[in-house]
Amino acid sequence: MKITGKTLIAMGYKPxxxxxxxxxxxxxxxxxxxxxxKYLDAxxxxxxxxxxxxxxxxxxIQAETHEELTNVEAVFATMDVLMKTPTVLKGAVMPDACxxxxxxxxxxxxxxxxxxxxxxxMHSADIxxxxxxxxxxxxxxxxxxxxxxxxxxxxxxxxxxxxxxxxSFEKQLKGNYFLKDENxxxxxxxxxxTQGDGNHFLFIGKSEKTGETMMVTHHGSRGLGASLFKKxxxxxxxxxxxxxxxTLKANAWIPFNEDVGKNYWxxxxxxxxxxxxxxEVIHQETCRQxxxxxxLQFWNEHNFVFKEGDLFYHAKGATPLDDKFVPDSYEQLxxxxxxxxxxxxxxxxxxxxxxxxxxxHGAGRNVSRSQHLRNKADLSKEQVFAEETKGLxxxxxxxxxxxxxxxxxxxxxxxxxxxxxxFGLGQVVxxxxxxGCIMAGDWxxxxxxxxxxR
Numbered sequence: 001m002k003i004t005g006k007t008l009i010a011m012g013y014k015p016x017x018x019x020x021x022x023x024x025x026x027x028x029x030x031x032x033x034x035x036x037x038k039y040l041d042a043x044x045x046x047x048x049x050x051x052x053x054x055x056x057x058x059x060x061i062q063a064e065t066h067e068e069l070t071n072v073e074a075v076f077a078t079m080d081v082l083m084k085t086p087t088v089l090k091g092a093v094m095p096d097a098c099x100x101x102x103x104x105x106x107x108x109x110x111x112x113x114x115x116x117x118x119x120x121x122m123h124s125a126d127i128x129x130x131x132x133x134x135x136x137x138x139x140x141x142x143x144x145x146x147x148x149x150x151x152x153x154x155x156x157x158x159x160x161x162x163x164x165x166x167x168s169f170e171k172q173l174k175g176n177y178f179l180k181d182e183n184x185x186x187x188x189x190x191x192x193x194t195q196g197d198g199n200h201f202l203f204i205g206k207s208e209k210t211g212e213t214m215m216v217t218h219h220g221s222r223g224l225g226a227s228l229f230k231k232x233x234x235x236x237x238x239x240x241x242x243x244x245x246x247t248l249k250a251n252a253w254i255p256f257n258e259d260v261g262k263n264y265w266x267x268x269x270x271x272x273x274x275x276x277x278x279x280e281v282i283h284q285e286t287c288r289q290x291x292x293x294x295x296l297q298f299w300n301e302h303n304f305v306f307k308e309g310d311l312f313y314h315a316k317g318a319t320p321l322d323d324k325f326v327p328d329s330y331e332q333l334x335x336x337x338x339x340x341x342x343x344x345x346x347x348x349x350x351x352x353x354x355x356x357x358x359x360x361h362g363a364g365r366n367v368s369r370s371q372h373l374r375n376k377a378d379l380s381k382e383q384v385f386a387e388e389t390k391g392l393x394x395x396x397x398x399x400x401x402x403x404x405x406x407x408x409x410x411x412x413x414x415x416x417x418x419x420x421x422x423f424g425l426g427q428v429v430x431x432x433x434x435x436g437c438i439m440a441g442d443w444x445x446x447x448x449x450x451x452x453x454r
Contacts (some may be wrong), residue, residue, distance in 0.1 A: 003027050003036070012036065024111055027311070030196075048244040050093045052424040060423040064415060073365045074099045075107045082106055085251045087117035088246055089311070092356045094318050095419035096364025096411060100154070100318065104248040108317035108365075111358050115310055117253035117266055120232035122305070122314035127225030128272045129200075129218075129303035129317075131335040132279035133344070135295030137289065141435035143282075145204045145393060146376050151193075151285045152202050154397035154440035158190025161283045165189045169274070177260070178231050178267040179224075188274055189222035193281050194451070195219040197222035197440035199362075199405060201283070203344060204393075205335065205432040212295070214346050214432045217282055218337060220303065221275045228267055235260055245314040251278055268305060275301075289435035299329035304363035315358055321349035321426055323356035334426065338363045340437050342403070345417070349426030359426040363410040372409045384408075392434060396441025405439055417448045 002027045005019050013019075022043055025031075030041055058408060059080055063069040075097045083091055083102035092115045096224060097109030106112055106122045136144050151158045165188055174178045195202065200219040207214055221228075231304040237253035243255075252260045279299060287294045306325040313325070317335050320326050326334075336345040337358065351357035365372070378382055381403060385394075388406045403409070420426060 001032070004131065004420060005015075008040065008374065009337075011040070013040060013424055014267050016045060016082060016241075018043060019043055028174040032328075044235065045243045048086035048247075050084040050086060050244075050246050051088070054080045055088050055090060057083055057093065058277050058356065059093055060354060060419070060425060061093055061095045062419055062422075067366045068411070071098055075109070078103045078105060078107055079110065081248070082110075082112065082251060085114070085119075085247055087114040087119070087253055088359045089113050090116055092318075092354065092358065093301075094358065094360040094364075095416045095423070096317065096360040096362055098365045099229075100316075106314065106316045109253050110316045111318050111356050112314045113356065114253065114312050114314065116256045116312075118231055118232075118236075118256060118261060118268075118305055118312055119180055119207060119251060119253045120236050121250045121252070123229070123268075123303060124316060125226040125229040126274040126303055127229060128267065129220035130279070130299060130301040131216055131218045131273055131337060131344075132276075132297065132299035133206070133214055133216045133335055133346075134283045134285060134287070134297045135210075136215055136290060137292050137295055139213045139290055139292060141204050141206065141213050142393065144215060145395070145436050145438070147289045148202050148204065148286045148352070149213060149438055150283075152282050152397075152438065153194040154200070154438065155197060155349075157444040158187070158193055162189060163193040163285075165192055165278075168278070169270075172270055176261040176267050176270060178228055179270060184224060184227055187227060191222035191224060191280055192274075193285075194278070195282075195440070196222055196224055197443060199439075201337075201437045201439045203340070203342070203346065203432070203434065203437040204319055205434045206287065208343070208431040208433055213435075215283065215286060216337065216432060217279050219275075220355065221271045222278070224274055225271050226435075232264055235264070256310070265307070272301065272304065286352060295329070298333045300326050300329055300334045312356045313356065315360045317364075318358040319347075319361045319426070320356070320357060321347075321359050324352045325357060333429070334359065336360060336362060337405040338416065339405045339410045340389065340428055341392060341437075342413040343431035344434050345428050346430040346432065347420075347426035349424075352424050354423065355425050360420060361415060363413050363416050364411060366438055370404075376403055376408075393436025395436065395438045397438055398441040398443035400442040402439065
Protein backbone atom coordinates (compact mmCIF):
# COMPACT_ATOMS: atom_id res chain seq x y z
CA MET A 1 0.00 0.00 0.00
CA LYS A 2 1.36 3.45 -0.95
CA ILE A 3 2.27 5.65 1.98
CA THR A 4 0.85 9.18 1.77
CA GLY A 5 0.81 12.30 3.86
CA LYS A 6 -2.49 11.17 5.33
CA THR A 7 -0.74 8.00 6.49
CA LEU A 8 1.84 10.02 8.39
CA ILE A 9 -0.75 12.35 9.89
CA ALA A 10 -2.81 9.34 11.04
CA MET A 11 0.34 8.05 12.74
CA GLY A 12 0.54 11.31 14.71
CA TYR A 13 3.20 13.21 12.77
CA LYS A 14 2.87 16.94 12.19
CA PRO A 15 2.88 17.98 8.50
CA UNK A 16 5.94 19.84 7.31
CA UNK A 17 8.52 20.22 4.55
CA UNK A 18 10.13 16.97 5.69
CA UNK A 19 7.08 14.94 4.55
CA UNK A 20 8.12 15.09 0.88
CA UNK A 21 11.50 13.40 1.29
CA UNK A 22 10.19 10.98 3.90
CA UNK A 23 7.39 9.77 1.62
CA UNK A 24 9.75 9.22 -1.31
CA UNK A 25 12.18 7.20 0.82
CA UNK A 26 9.49 5.21 2.66
CA UNK A 27 7.75 4.20 -0.58
CA UNK A 28 11.02 3.33 -2.33
CA UNK A 29 12.02 1.09 0.58
CA UNK A 30 8.45 -0.18 1.03
CA UNK A 31 8.60 0.46 4.75
CA UNK A 32 5.69 -0.71 6.87
CA UNK A 33 4.78 -1.12 10.52
CA UNK A 34 7.59 -0.88 13.06
CA UNK A 35 10.22 -0.23 10.37
CA UNK A 36 8.28 2.77 9.06
CA UNK A 37 7.77 4.19 12.53
CA LYS A 38 11.44 3.79 13.43
CA TYR A 39 12.48 5.63 10.27
CA LEU A 40 9.98 8.45 10.77
CA ASP A 41 10.93 8.91 14.43
CA ALA A 42 14.56 9.25 13.37
CA UNK A 43 13.97 11.98 10.76
CA UNK A 44 10.92 13.85 12.06
CA UNK A 45 11.76 17.35 13.30
CA UNK A 46 12.02 17.39 17.06
CA UNK A 47 9.89 20.07 18.67
CA UNK A 48 12.12 22.06 21.00
CA UNK A 49 10.65 23.53 24.14
CA UNK A 50 11.94 26.66 25.80
CA UNK A 51 14.46 26.29 28.61
CA UNK A 52 12.54 26.10 31.86
CA UNK A 53 14.78 28.79 33.37
CA UNK A 54 16.88 31.48 31.65
CA UNK A 55 20.42 30.41 30.80
CA UNK A 56 22.81 32.41 32.99
CA UNK A 57 24.47 35.40 31.35
CA UNK A 58 27.21 37.84 32.36
CA UNK A 59 26.08 41.28 33.53
CA UNK A 60 28.90 43.68 32.64
CA ILE A 61 26.87 46.75 33.57
CA GLN A 62 26.15 48.88 36.61
CA ALA A 63 23.48 51.50 37.31
CA GLU A 64 24.57 54.74 38.99
CA THR A 65 21.42 56.86 38.67
CA HIS A 66 17.67 56.24 38.90
CA GLU A 67 17.36 56.60 35.11
CA GLU A 68 20.15 54.06 34.61
CA LEU A 69 18.57 51.66 37.11
CA THR A 70 15.29 51.71 35.18
CA ASN A 71 17.20 51.01 31.97
CA VAL A 72 19.28 48.18 33.44
CA GLU A 73 16.23 46.49 34.95
CA ALA A 74 14.56 46.58 31.53
CA VAL A 75 17.68 45.08 29.93
CA PHE A 76 17.75 42.21 32.41
CA ALA A 77 14.02 41.63 31.99
CA THR A 78 14.31 41.22 28.23
CA MET A 79 17.44 39.05 28.53
CA ASP A 80 15.70 36.78 31.04
CA VAL A 81 13.05 36.00 28.42
CA LEU A 82 15.50 35.70 25.53
CA MET A 83 17.79 33.32 27.41
CA LYS A 84 15.05 30.67 27.51
CA THR A 85 15.39 30.20 23.73
CA PRO A 86 16.27 26.52 23.07
CA THR A 87 19.43 27.17 21.03
CA VAL A 88 21.03 29.55 23.52
CA LEU A 89 24.08 28.46 25.54
CA LYS A 90 25.46 31.66 27.06
CA GLY A 91 25.28 35.43 26.88
CA ALA A 92 26.43 38.79 28.17
CA VAL A 93 25.40 42.42 28.34
CA MET A 94 27.73 45.41 27.99
CA PRO A 95 27.77 48.77 29.83
CA ASP A 96 26.01 50.48 26.91
CA ALA A 97 23.08 48.05 26.96
CA CYS A 98 19.55 49.33 26.39
CA UNK A 99 16.33 47.57 25.34
CA UNK A 100 15.02 47.65 21.79
CA UNK A 101 11.63 46.31 20.84
CA UNK A 102 9.39 44.03 22.87
CA UNK A 103 10.46 42.05 25.94
CA UNK A 104 12.49 39.01 24.89
CA UNK A 105 14.20 40.73 21.98
CA UNK A 106 17.98 41.08 22.20
CA UNK A 107 18.96 44.47 23.64
CA UNK A 108 21.55 46.78 22.17
CA UNK A 109 24.76 45.85 23.96
CA UNK A 110 23.75 42.19 24.10
CA UNK A 111 25.80 39.14 23.15
CA UNK A 112 24.04 35.80 22.74
CA UNK A 113 25.77 32.51 21.84
CA UNK A 114 23.68 29.83 20.11
CA UNK A 115 24.57 26.36 18.91
CA UNK A 116 24.18 25.56 15.20
CA UNK A 117 21.70 28.40 14.81
CA UNK A 118 21.65 31.86 13.23
CA UNK A 119 19.04 34.20 14.69
CA UNK A 120 18.39 37.01 12.15
CA UNK A 121 16.70 39.34 14.64
CA MET A 122 19.81 39.15 16.80
CA HIS A 123 21.82 40.93 14.09
CA SER A 124 18.81 43.05 13.05
CA ALA A 125 18.19 44.82 9.75
CA ASP A 126 21.36 46.90 10.09
CA ILE A 127 23.59 43.91 9.38
CA UNK A 128 27.29 44.55 9.94
CA UNK A 129 26.91 48.04 11.37
CA UNK A 130 30.57 48.94 11.71
CA UNK A 131 33.26 51.61 12.04
CA UNK A 132 36.38 52.35 9.99
CA UNK A 133 39.24 54.75 10.76
CA UNK A 134 41.83 56.20 8.37
CA UNK A 135 44.76 58.47 9.16
CA UNK A 136 44.88 61.52 6.89
CA UNK A 137 48.28 62.74 8.07
CA UNK A 138 48.70 66.45 8.79
CA UNK A 139 45.66 67.65 6.85
CA UNK A 140 43.74 70.40 8.65
CA UNK A 141 40.62 68.91 10.26
CA UNK A 142 38.31 71.53 8.69
CA UNK A 143 39.69 70.81 5.23
CA UNK A 144 39.16 67.09 5.80
CA UNK A 145 35.56 67.61 6.95
CA UNK A 146 34.78 69.95 4.03
CA UNK A 147 36.02 67.41 1.47
CA UNK A 148 34.41 64.45 3.23
CA UNK A 149 31.07 66.26 3.18
CA UNK A 150 31.30 66.46 -0.62
CA UNK A 151 32.16 62.77 -0.87
CA UNK A 152 29.71 61.11 1.49
CA UNK A 153 25.91 60.75 1.34
CA UNK A 154 23.36 60.53 4.18
CA UNK A 155 19.61 60.01 4.25
CA UNK A 156 17.20 57.46 2.81
CA UNK A 157 17.70 55.57 -0.43
CA UNK A 158 20.70 55.51 -2.72
CA UNK A 159 22.64 58.14 -4.61
CA UNK A 160 22.66 59.29 -8.23
CA UNK A 161 26.44 59.63 -8.63
CA UNK A 162 27.41 55.98 -8.24
CA UNK A 163 30.60 54.26 -7.22
CA UNK A 164 31.55 51.23 -9.31
CA UNK A 165 30.57 47.85 -7.87
CA UNK A 166 33.23 45.31 -8.95
CA UNK A 167 31.99 42.79 -11.52
CA SER A 168 33.54 40.00 -9.44
CA PHE A 169 31.31 40.99 -6.52
CA GLU A 170 28.23 41.09 -8.75
CA LYS A 171 29.03 37.51 -9.72
CA GLN A 172 29.25 36.48 -6.07
CA LEU A 173 25.87 38.05 -5.31
CA LYS A 174 24.27 36.25 -8.23
CA GLY A 175 25.69 32.96 -6.95
CA ASN A 176 24.03 33.19 -3.56
CA TYR A 177 20.53 31.85 -2.87
CA PHE A 178 19.50 34.89 -0.82
CA LEU A 179 21.17 37.66 -2.84
CA LYS A 180 20.80 36.60 -6.48
CA ASP A 181 17.68 38.72 -7.17
CA GLU A 182 17.83 41.96 -9.17
CA ASN A 183 16.72 44.03 -6.18
CA UNK A 184 19.78 42.96 -4.16
CA UNK A 185 22.09 43.84 -7.05
CA UNK A 186 20.43 47.22 -7.50
CA UNK A 187 20.73 48.00 -3.78
CA UNK A 188 24.39 46.95 -3.79
CA UNK A 189 25.06 49.39 -6.63
CA UNK A 190 22.97 52.41 -5.65
CA UNK A 191 23.67 52.33 -1.89
CA UNK A 192 27.46 52.04 -2.27
CA UNK A 193 29.01 55.16 -0.77
CA THR A 194 25.99 55.96 1.41
CA GLN A 195 25.73 56.07 5.20
CA GLY A 196 22.01 56.15 5.95
CA ASP A 197 20.63 57.97 8.98
CA GLY A 198 20.08 57.53 12.73
CA ASN A 199 23.31 57.41 14.72
CA HIS A 200 25.53 56.86 11.66
CA PHE A 201 28.21 59.50 11.21
CA LEU A 202 31.41 60.73 9.59
CA PHE A 203 33.76 61.97 12.32
CA ILE A 204 36.98 64.00 12.01
CA GLY A 205 39.46 64.32 14.86
CA LYS A 206 43.09 64.07 15.84
CA SER A 207 44.98 61.14 17.32
CA GLU A 208 46.00 61.96 20.89
CA LYS A 209 49.23 60.02 20.36
CA THR A 210 50.38 61.17 16.93
CA GLY A 211 48.52 64.43 16.32
CA GLU A 212 47.49 63.13 12.90
CA THR A 213 44.05 63.96 11.55
CA MET A 214 41.82 60.89 11.39
CA MET A 215 38.47 60.14 9.79
CA VAL A 216 36.00 57.62 11.23
CA THR A 217 32.86 56.44 9.44
CA HIS A 218 29.99 54.58 11.08
CA HIS A 219 27.28 52.79 9.11
CA GLY A 220 26.01 49.35 8.14
CA SER A 221 24.97 47.45 5.04
CA ARG A 222 22.10 49.76 4.08
CA GLY A 223 19.37 48.37 1.81
CA LEU A 224 21.33 45.25 0.89
CA GLY A 225 21.50 44.13 4.50
CA ALA A 226 17.92 45.14 5.26
CA SER A 227 16.71 43.07 2.31
CA LEU A 228 18.67 40.02 3.48
CA PHE A 229 17.32 40.44 7.02
CA LYS A 230 13.74 40.42 5.78
CA LYS A 231 14.32 37.21 3.83
CA UNK A 232 16.15 35.62 6.74
CA UNK A 233 13.35 36.37 9.18
CA UNK A 234 10.83 34.76 6.84
CA UNK A 235 12.88 31.56 6.61
CA UNK A 236 13.59 31.54 10.35
CA UNK A 237 9.94 31.93 11.24
CA UNK A 238 9.00 28.99 9.01
CA UNK A 239 11.45 26.82 10.96
CA UNK A 240 10.19 28.23 14.27
CA UNK A 241 6.61 27.24 13.50
CA UNK A 242 7.74 23.72 12.71
CA UNK A 243 10.39 22.97 15.33
CA UNK A 244 9.85 25.44 18.18
CA UNK A 245 6.45 27.17 18.10
CA UNK A 246 6.79 28.39 21.69
CA THR A 247 9.88 30.42 20.75
CA LEU A 248 9.18 34.13 20.23
CA LYS A 249 9.05 35.16 16.60
CA ALA A 250 11.84 37.66 17.29
CA ASN A 251 14.08 34.79 18.41
CA ALA A 252 13.41 32.47 15.48
CA TRP A 253 16.48 30.86 13.95
CA ILE A 254 17.81 29.23 10.80
CA PRO A 255 19.51 25.88 11.55
CA PHE A 256 23.07 25.98 10.24
CA ASN A 257 23.06 22.25 9.49
CA GLU A 258 20.40 22.87 6.82
CA ASP A 259 21.52 23.95 3.33
CA VAL A 260 19.53 27.15 3.69
CA GLY A 261 21.46 27.89 6.89
CA LYS A 262 24.78 27.58 5.09
CA ASN A 263 23.44 29.77 2.29
CA TYR A 264 22.39 32.40 4.82
CA TRP A 265 25.82 32.34 6.46
CA UNK A 266 27.45 32.86 3.05
CA UNK A 267 25.06 35.74 2.38
CA UNK A 268 26.07 37.36 5.69
CA UNK A 269 29.73 37.17 4.64
CA UNK A 270 28.94 38.85 1.31
CA UNK A 271 27.04 41.60 3.10
CA UNK A 272 30.02 42.02 5.42
CA UNK A 273 32.36 42.35 2.41
CA UNK A 274 30.02 44.89 0.81
CA UNK A 275 29.84 46.95 4.02
CA UNK A 276 33.61 47.10 4.31
CA UNK A 277 33.72 48.17 0.66
CA UNK A 278 31.15 50.85 1.48
CA UNK A 279 33.48 52.32 4.09
CA GLU A 280 36.49 52.02 1.82
CA VAL A 281 35.07 53.92 -1.16
CA ILE A 282 34.22 56.90 1.06
CA HIS A 283 37.67 56.88 2.68
CA GLN A 284 39.55 56.36 -0.58
CA GLU A 285 37.70 59.10 -2.46
CA THR A 286 38.17 61.52 0.45
CA CYS A 287 41.90 60.81 0.43
CA ARG A 288 42.04 61.24 -3.36
CA GLN A 289 40.32 64.62 -3.24
CA UNK A 290 42.54 65.71 -0.34
CA UNK A 291 45.60 64.66 -2.34
CA UNK A 292 46.95 62.39 0.42
CA UNK A 293 47.86 58.74 0.57
CA UNK A 294 45.66 56.47 2.67
CA UNK A 295 47.47 56.08 5.98
CA LEU A 296 46.82 53.66 8.81
CA GLN A 297 43.39 52.13 8.29
CA PHE A 298 41.43 49.62 10.34
CA TRP A 299 37.82 48.65 10.98
CA ASN A 300 35.52 46.42 12.97
CA GLU A 301 31.90 45.42 13.03
CA HIS A 302 29.80 45.87 16.15
CA ASN A 303 26.52 44.41 14.95
CA PHE A 304 27.01 40.99 13.41
CA VAL A 305 27.16 37.21 13.91
CA PHE A 306 30.51 35.51 14.46
CA LYS A 307 31.13 31.79 14.01
CA GLU A 308 33.42 29.59 16.09
CA GLY A 309 32.97 25.91 15.32
CA ASP A 310 29.28 25.14 15.82
CA LEU A 311 28.75 28.22 18.01
CA PHE A 312 27.33 31.46 16.66
CA TYR A 313 28.06 34.64 18.63
CA HIS A 314 25.31 37.18 17.99
CA ALA A 315 26.53 40.68 18.87
CA LYS A 316 23.79 43.29 18.81
CA GLY A 317 25.84 46.42 19.35
CA ALA A 318 28.99 44.89 20.86
CA THR A 319 32.59 45.31 19.70
CA PRO A 320 34.48 42.05 19.04
CA LEU A 321 37.84 42.04 20.83
CA ASP A 322 38.97 38.58 19.77
CA ASP A 323 40.97 38.56 16.50
CA LYS A 324 39.20 35.34 15.53
CA PHE A 325 36.13 37.49 14.98
CA VAL A 326 37.86 40.28 13.00
CA PRO A 327 40.70 38.57 11.10
CA ASP A 328 41.01 41.47 8.62
CA SER A 329 41.61 44.22 11.17
CA TYR A 330 44.98 45.74 12.07
CA GLU A 331 47.04 44.76 15.12
CA GLN A 332 43.93 44.01 17.20
CA LEU A 333 42.85 47.67 17.13
CA UNK A 334 39.15 48.32 17.67
CA UNK A 335 37.05 51.50 17.57
CA UNK A 336 34.47 52.51 20.16
CA UNK A 337 32.73 55.86 19.51
CA UNK A 338 30.94 57.50 22.45
CA UNK A 339 29.18 60.67 21.32
CA UNK A 340 30.02 63.59 19.01
CA UNK A 341 31.64 65.62 21.83
CA UNK A 342 33.79 62.77 23.12
CA UNK A 343 36.85 61.02 21.66
CA UNK A 344 36.53 57.85 19.62
CA UNK A 345 38.36 55.24 21.69
CA UNK A 346 40.95 52.97 20.09
CA UNK A 347 41.10 49.83 22.19
CA UNK A 348 42.67 46.41 22.42
CA UNK A 349 41.50 43.50 24.52
CA UNK A 350 41.36 39.78 25.13
CA UNK A 351 38.53 37.32 25.55
CA UNK A 352 37.59 36.50 29.12
CA UNK A 353 34.99 34.24 30.66
CA UNK A 354 32.72 37.19 31.41
CA UNK A 355 33.14 39.34 28.28
CA UNK A 356 32.88 36.39 25.81
CA UNK A 357 35.36 38.26 23.58
CA UNK A 358 33.42 41.55 23.34
CA UNK A 359 33.35 45.15 24.55
CA UNK A 360 30.72 47.91 24.32
CA HIS A 361 30.11 49.53 20.93
CA GLY A 362 29.49 53.03 22.24
CA ALA A 363 27.82 54.93 25.04
CA GLY A 364 24.29 53.60 24.54
CA ARG A 365 21.09 55.27 25.72
CA ASN A 366 19.11 55.31 28.95
CA VAL A 367 15.92 56.53 27.25
CA SER A 368 14.55 56.20 23.73
CA ARG A 369 15.02 58.83 21.02
CA SER A 370 11.38 59.91 21.31
CA GLN A 371 11.57 60.20 25.10
CA HIS A 372 14.74 62.28 24.86
CA LEU A 373 13.01 64.65 22.42
CA ARG A 374 10.06 64.93 24.81
CA ASN A 375 12.50 65.78 27.61
CA LYS A 376 13.85 68.66 25.49
CA ALA A 377 10.49 69.81 24.11
CA ASP A 378 10.32 73.00 26.21
CA LEU A 379 13.83 74.15 25.25
CA SER A 380 15.04 76.06 22.23
CA LYS A 381 16.57 73.67 19.70
CA GLU A 382 19.17 76.25 18.75
CA GLN A 383 20.16 76.83 22.37
CA VAL A 384 20.46 73.10 23.11
CA PHE A 385 22.52 72.60 19.97
CA ALA A 386 24.84 75.52 20.77
CA GLU A 387 25.42 74.37 24.34
CA GLU A 388 26.04 70.72 23.55
CA THR A 389 28.26 71.24 20.48
CA LYS A 390 30.29 74.20 21.74
CA GLY A 391 33.73 74.18 20.14
CA LEU A 392 32.77 71.49 17.63
CA UNK A 393 32.06 71.65 13.89
CA UNK A 394 28.85 69.60 13.78
CA UNK A 395 26.94 69.38 10.50
CA UNK A 396 23.68 67.77 9.48
CA UNK A 397 23.60 66.57 5.90
CA UNK A 398 19.87 67.30 5.57
CA UNK A 399 20.25 70.81 6.92
CA UNK A 400 17.96 70.00 9.87
CA UNK A 401 19.39 69.23 13.30
CA UNK A 402 18.51 66.01 15.09
CA UNK A 403 18.44 66.59 18.84
CA UNK A 404 18.16 62.84 19.47
CA UNK A 405 21.81 62.51 18.40
CA UNK A 406 23.30 65.21 20.61
CA UNK A 407 25.57 64.16 23.53
CA UNK A 408 22.82 64.40 26.17
CA UNK A 409 20.88 61.66 24.35
CA UNK A 410 23.55 59.15 25.37
CA UNK A 411 24.84 57.63 28.58
CA UNK A 412 27.64 59.34 30.47
CA UNK A 413 30.81 58.58 28.50
CA UNK A 414 33.10 58.60 31.53
CA UNK A 415 30.84 56.12 33.32
CA UNK A 416 30.93 53.74 30.34
CA UNK A 417 34.73 53.92 30.22
CA UNK A 418 34.98 53.29 33.97
CA UNK A 419 32.78 50.21 33.60
CA UNK A 420 34.90 49.00 30.68
CA UNK A 421 37.90 49.06 33.00
CA UNK A 422 36.01 47.51 35.92
CA PHE A 423 34.67 44.57 33.90
CA GLY A 424 37.77 44.00 31.76
CA LEU A 425 36.28 45.09 28.45
CA GLY A 426 39.38 46.25 26.62
CA GLN A 427 42.14 48.79 27.24
CA VAL A 428 42.25 52.23 25.63
CA VAL A 429 45.51 52.62 23.64
CA UNK A 430 44.70 55.92 21.88
CA UNK A 431 41.90 58.43 21.48
CA UNK A 432 40.72 60.35 18.43
CA UNK A 433 39.96 63.78 19.87
CA UNK A 434 36.91 65.37 18.23
CA UNK A 435 37.00 68.26 15.76
CA GLY A 436 33.58 67.74 14.21
CA CYS A 437 31.24 65.37 12.43
CA ILE A 438 28.52 64.97 9.82
CA MET A 439 25.25 63.16 10.51
CA ALA A 440 22.07 62.74 8.52
CA GLY A 441 20.01 65.04 10.70
CA ASP A 442 16.24 65.05 10.45
CA TRP A 443 16.14 64.46 6.68
CA UNK A 444 12.51 63.30 6.85
CA UNK A 445 11.32 66.86 7.37
CA UNK A 446 11.60 67.47 3.62
CA UNK A 447 10.64 63.98 2.53
CA UNK A 448 8.19 63.98 -0.41
CA UNK A 449 5.49 62.12 1.54
CA UNK A 450 5.42 64.89 4.15
CA UNK A 451 4.70 67.60 1.59
CA UNK A 452 0.97 68.11 1.08
CA UNK A 453 -0.34 68.51 -2.43
CA ARG A 454 -2.01 71.87 -3.04
